[in-house]
Amino acid sequence: MLELAILGFLYDAPLHGYELRKRITALTGHVRPVAESTLYPAIKRLEKAGFLMRATEPGAVAAPRHVLTLTDDGRSELRRRLAEPDERDITDENRWFTVLAFLRHLEDPAAQAAVLRRRLAFLQEPTSFFYDGDRPLRAEEPDDPFRRGVLTIARATSRAELGWLRDTLEALGG
Amino acid sequence: MLELAILGFLYDAPLHGYELRKRITALTGHVRPVAESTLYPAIKRLEKAGFLMRATEPGAVAAPRHVLTLTDDGRSELRRRLAEPDERDITDENRWFTVLAFLRHLEDPAAQAAVLRRRLAFLQEPTSFFYDGDRPLRAEEPDDPFRRGVLTIARATSRAELGWLRDTLEALGG
């Protein structure tokens, strides 16, 4: 998820680590903060894998910056990760939102639609959070208000997303 | 999150690891599957910390089971974790749902309400996923449909949850 965000932001323009961190924090930081000690090693991994290059520039305000630029390999790696997200990226909302944030970088509308259809299929699977034996409980059933809340919120999210998915798939010509 | 789920399920009744795994999978597995190799070490950690005890029973169907029972320390540990969730448990929906799933185990309605109020405060902070410089973008603004989707879905979720939070806080006498 973090690596996807790094590749995604750099796809638009070269950035240095500190700026990258600010953007990632704006994107997902309110939900899951990104520690510096997670970001810098991630950058190193991507550099080692040949997905990005760094160039040292004098710092505009303070210490020198390492400006990061995606390589061609990095650009195709991003497209690959967007086109073939793993199952977790589809099911976990945090990861899914990161995929969506950069899905526009996949140029082919059919490829974009294919990714959305995977999410659609996931949302259409009948699943609940709570069960009475094997029977999934509906939002009205749990006897405590907190579990009712979970189901109520999940249902509202699901409805909103299904509506958006259908509209967007139609617009993409799917 | 995993440890919270283990403590939460065992609060109701002693279970063996395999059954625990099925319940946790039903609760959060569609979003984030739990590997066995994560669950069993987690059980060991909690046992070592004195939060649960295990008793070996002949297996009903196959291999012998280790039936897990919460100790008094384990029961108060669960209540402590529910009453004082860390910031991540409040902001990350996956973790938050796990807190909600077991919040009924906190007997004091005022303590339950205090936790809900932390979530309310978080949802009321103005945050966006996308920015134009420092200005947060509204759901209609992004030029690509995927980022619009993120904002649309997040807004729907937020509205549903705020409504439920206000109703529930009122019902709790807050």
Add this chain to the structure above:
DNA sequence: CGACAATACCTCGATGCCGATGTATTGCGT
């Protein structure tokens, strides 16, 4: 009778993430 799924538990190595800590510079407030 043999294969296989389900039950039930476990270990190991790799990896990614986190908190704490360190280094160095610039600029602002007092």
Add this chain to the structure above:
DNA sequence: ACGCAATACATCGGCATCGAGGTATTGTCG
């Protein structure tokens, strides 16, 4: 003159998680 915040990058130990693999038993299907 001094401290502090912000900029900018980095390392380190510890830990949770994962995938792959292992062990053993019972029941079911062909």
